[in-house]
Amino acid sequence: MGIMAEPALRSSLPQRLAHNGLPIAVVLAFVLAFWYAGAWAMNAPGAIERVLNRFEPAGAWTAMDLFKATMQMERPLLPAPHQVAMDVWSSLMDWPVDSPRNLLFHAFVTAQSTLAGFVMGTALGLVLSVLIVHSRTLDRALLPWIVASQTVPVLAIAPIVLIILGSLGFSGIAPKATIAMYLCFFPVTVAMVQGLRSPQVIETEMMHTYAASKWQALWFLRLPAALPFLFPALRVGVAAGLVGAMVAELPTGAEAGLGARLLTGSYYGNTVQIWSALAMSALLGLVLTAAVALVERLVLRSRGGV
Amino acid sequence: MKKTAIILLVCVVCAIALLQFLPAVGDAEGKISAPIWPACVLLGVAAMFSVQGVASLDGQRYGERFVALLTAALFGLWLVYFWQVLVMAFDVPRVILPAPSLIAQSLADNVSKLWGDFAQTVLKSVLIGWTLGCALGFAVAVAIDRLPFLQRGLLPIASLTSAIPLVGVAPIAVMWFGFEWPSKAAVVVLMTFFPMLVSTLAGLKAAGKLELELMHSYAANYWQTMLALRLPAALPFMFGALKVNATLALIGAIVAEYFGSPTRGIGFRISTEAGKMNMPLVWGSIVVAAVTGSLAYALLVQLERRAAFWHPSIRGK
Numbered sequence: 001m002g003i004m005a006e007p008a009l010r011s012s013l014p015q016r017l018a019h020n021g022l023p024i025a026v027v028l029a030f031v032l033a034f035w036y037a038g039a040w041a042m043n044a045p046g047a048i049e050r051v052l053n054r055f056e057p058a059g060a061w062t063a064m065d066l067f068k069a070t071m072q073m074e075r076p077l078l079p080a081p082h083q084v085a086m087d088v089w090s091s092l093m094d095w096p097v098d099s100p101r102n103l104l105f106h107a108f109v110t111a112q113s114t115l116a117g118f119v120m121g122t123a124l125g126l127v128l129s130v131l132i133v134h135s136r137t138l139d140r141a142l143l144p145w146i147v148a149s150q151t152v153p154v155l156a157i158a159p160i161v162l163i164i165l166g167s168l169g170f171s172g173i174a175p176k177a178t179i180a181m182y183l184c185f186f187p188v189t190v191a192m193v194q195g196l197r198s199p200q201v202i203e204t205e206m207m208h209t210y211a212a213s214k215w216q217a218l219w220f221l222r223l224p225a226a227l228p229f230l231f232p233a234l235r236v237g238v239a240a241g242l243v244g245a246m247v248a249e250l251p252t253g254a255e256a257g258l259g260a261r262l263l264t265g266s267y268y269g270n271t272v273q274i275w276s277a278l279a280m281s282a283l284l285g286l287v288l289t290a291a292v293a294l295v296e297r298l299v300l301r302s303r304g305g306v
Numbered sequence: 307m308k309k310t311a312i313i314l315l316v317c318v319v320c321a322i323a324l325l326q327f328l329p330a331v332g333d334a335e336g337k338i339s340a341p342i343w344p345a346c347v348l349l350g351v352a353a354m355f356s357v358q359g360v361a362s363l364d365g366q367r368y369g370e371r372f373v374a375l376l377t378a379a380l381f382g383l384w385l386v387y388f389w390q391v392l393v394m395a396f397d398v399p400r401v402i403l404p405a406p407s408l409i410a411q412s413l414a415d416n417v418s419k420l421w422g423d424f425a426q427t428v429l430k431s432v433l434i435g436w437t438l439g440c441a442l443g444f445a446v447a448v449a450i451d452r453l454p455f456l457q458r459g460l461l462p463i464a465s466l467t468s469a470i471p472l473v474g475v476a477p478i479a480v481m482w483f484g485f486e487w488p489s490k491a492a493v494v495v496l497m498t499f500f501p502m503l504v505s506t507l508a509g510l511k512a513a514g515k516l517e518l519e520l521m522h523s524y525a526a527n528y529w530q531t532m533l534a535l536r537l538p539a540a541l542p543f544m545f546g547a548l549k550v551n552a553t554l555a556l557i558g559a560i561v562a563e564y565f566g567s568p569t570r571g572i573g574f575r576i577s578t579e580a581g582k583m584n585m586p587l588v589w590g591s592i593v594v595a596a597v598t599g600s601l602a603y604a605l606l607v608q609l610e611r612r613a614a615f616w617h618p619s620i621r622g623k
Contacts, residue, residue, distance in 0.1 A: 023459030077482070137361040140374045141381035151553055151599025153560045155573060156592045159580035167402045236468070243471045247557075250564050251577060258474075266477030266565050274477050282470040289469040 032081060039080040043070035046077060079272045087276040100256060103280045109257040111284060113173050114245040117180020118238050124181065125188025125237075130218065132189070133196040143193070150186050154179060154244055159251045176257075180244035184237040191233030195226025224303070231296035238288045246281060258284065310359035317356045320349055321387060342395050346388075353384045404586040412586035413593060419575070420594055427572040428598055430487040431559040435494025440551055442495065443502025444544070451510055452528075461507060467500040476562040490562040490571075497558045498551040505547035509540025542617050545610040552602040556595060 047069040071080045079087075088103060095102040128146070132139045161182075162175045199221050207217040249259030258281045265273035324345055361377045386406050392398075393405040400408060413420065450456040476493050483489035513536045521531045563573030572591050579587045 020458055020462070023455050023457075024462055025459075027456070027459035027463060137358045137377070140361045140377035141357050144374070144378040145382060147603070148596065148600050151556070151603055152592060152596040153553075153557045153572075153599070155557065155561050155564060156576050156595050159576065160585070160588065160592075163580075163585070164402055167399075239469045239471075243473055243557075246471050246474065247561055250561070251580065262474055262477055263565075266481070269481070271478070271481065278474045278478075281474055285469040285471060286466065 035078075035081050039076065039078045040067060040070045042077040043073055047073060075269055075271055077271065079275050083272055084275045084279055087272050088279055091276065103258075103261070103276060106256055106258050106261050106277070107280050107284045110242070110245050110249070110259065110281070111288070113176035113248070113257070114180050114238070114241045114284075114288065116173060116177035117182075117244060118184050118241045120177060121181035121184025121237060121241060122188050122234065125185040125192060125233075128185070128189045129192030129196055132193050133222070134214065139193075146186065146189055149182075154183060155247050155250065157182065158248050161248075162251065176245050176248040179248035180241040183240040183244040187233040187236040187240065188230070191229045192226055195229030196222045198229065199225045227299065227303070231292070231299075234296070235289050235292045238292050239285055242281070242285050242288060310356070310363065313352065313356045313359050317349070317352045320352065324349060324391060346391065346395070350388065353388075357381050357384065401583050401585055404589055408586045409589040409593065412584075413590040416587060416590065419570075420590065422570045423572045423575045423591065424594055424598070426487065426568065426570045427490070427559050427563065428556075431490030431562070431571075432494060432555045434487070435491035435559065436498055436551060436555040438491065439495040439498030439555070440502045440548060443499045443547070444506050446499075447503050447506035447510065448532075451507075451532075457507065461504065464500045464504050468504075472497050472500075473558055473561050476558070477565045479562060480565040485566045485568055490559045490567075493558045493562045494555045497554045501547045501550055501554070502544070505543045506540060509543030510536050512543060513539040538614070538616075541614040542610070545606060545614065549603055549606050552606060553599055556599050560595070 044066060047066060070076070072083065073079075076083070091101060091103045097104055097108075099105060128142070132142060158175075158179050161178050165171070165175045165178065196218075203221055203225075204217065207221050210216075212220065246257070246259035246262070249257040250263055258277050261277035261280075262274055265271070265277060357377060357380055360373070360380050363373045363376075365373050389403075390406050393403055398405075404412075450460060473493065475496055479489040479492045479496075483492055517535055517539075518531070521535050526534065560571075560573035560576070563571045564577055567574040572595050575591045576588055579585075579591070
């Protein structure tokens, strides 16, 4: 506990920044330096072959020329960080939001199926957990299969979901959302089963003395007690849903979405495009998790909690 | 006990009878004759009762784990059975949903092909990647244990990676390391590294103050404390990461095969056979992947029971 309490004591902002911000900045700087060094090392052979050998007298280039060339190649093996940042920035700024060259458009498409799957998965997880908590039969019959379901890799079920839903007349967002749901519902179910069972014996007995029905006990005791378990699971779930949505875009032959962007980038060997799609998906993942964290804070505060 | 046994026996007899009756029904040009529906519904209700009966067996007498296992197995069996019956009764095209018998058939017919896929994806990419990624995460966590500055810098970043779809590096890995297994293993290493790092760091903080002070009073040095107290205390955390990573590793390797692979591998098989609409073999590959994942998970759970037998969460069972 002593370790946990320490940061809370250093309450002033500058102190906290120095305590946590500085180490993070140092690590990030190291990553960036490493990245630049990697870009230089990995791109050098290609740069010599494709760019520098065009110099009139062969071999008449300096180390500085080489460094410059590795930093701004057309199709580098490893694009330099600023190349990726500039590609993301120009796609956001130079093109209208509804253009397929704007990464925000692709992020929006992926976010749509992620969120649809997230909502469906959360609902499914809640229903399953309530059923499991109230029935010993389902607890024993269903829970092991729910755990087993997650050992089936998502990409494996994607083509099947696509074909089954396609033959039922669903296409577009539905298959992707279903695959996102498949990854989302699991953390919610497991955490909620734990959370709904978290009330102490004394509390459940008090509900009993109030002659509360099962539903009342669920609504007034179990669900509020499960909230602290629910939100961490939702954060995990939304991130998992994003993976599901992106992976689902691969075999569905989607034309839009961050996963599709990765696939076309790899088809055409357009490395900068792959990296910027990757950067955008990281950003989207962080935004989605932050949004869930924000809702968590609002809900817990409105309940007079933390 | 007796009642459950009788229900089970009746169920099994009826189920076999229904299965015998089915082909005759299906022959009538896909038209389902009337008695099929009530028969299915009746059998479904009976199946529910049988699962309930097994679930409420006396756990004290037969062992909690045995009853739980039996219930889950019975439920799974019923699920497969009704899948088979409904697919046969409604004559569902095999492209949409092949019957379990067809899937089993294609599994049996393609043993050598599927073994090649398994060896390629699991024995090479997943196993090597998972081992390397977990070992690296563990090593880095232990290495920076004495450097709180690095910990404060690395931990927030490592935790954030869980919100990022790391599997997206697959096309880059294929570009760098080629179509063979090293590219898949590289994706797996990246995906498994961070969960292991974060969990090990959390686990190393899990040793109680009382125990740490006891080690101090023994004049134990850093490595003695590490080996005798802190690493064992971290085991449950590490096993948590190992289990999560087993699933992540399978996902990573299969997705990476989608961006380019040799002509074998589970991911390759699924995408090519799905393209040929050979759905029974697709389902067969999924069975292989699912069984592999479940076995790995079960193996790790067993290992955890052996290694962390003293932990309260295991001791109780």
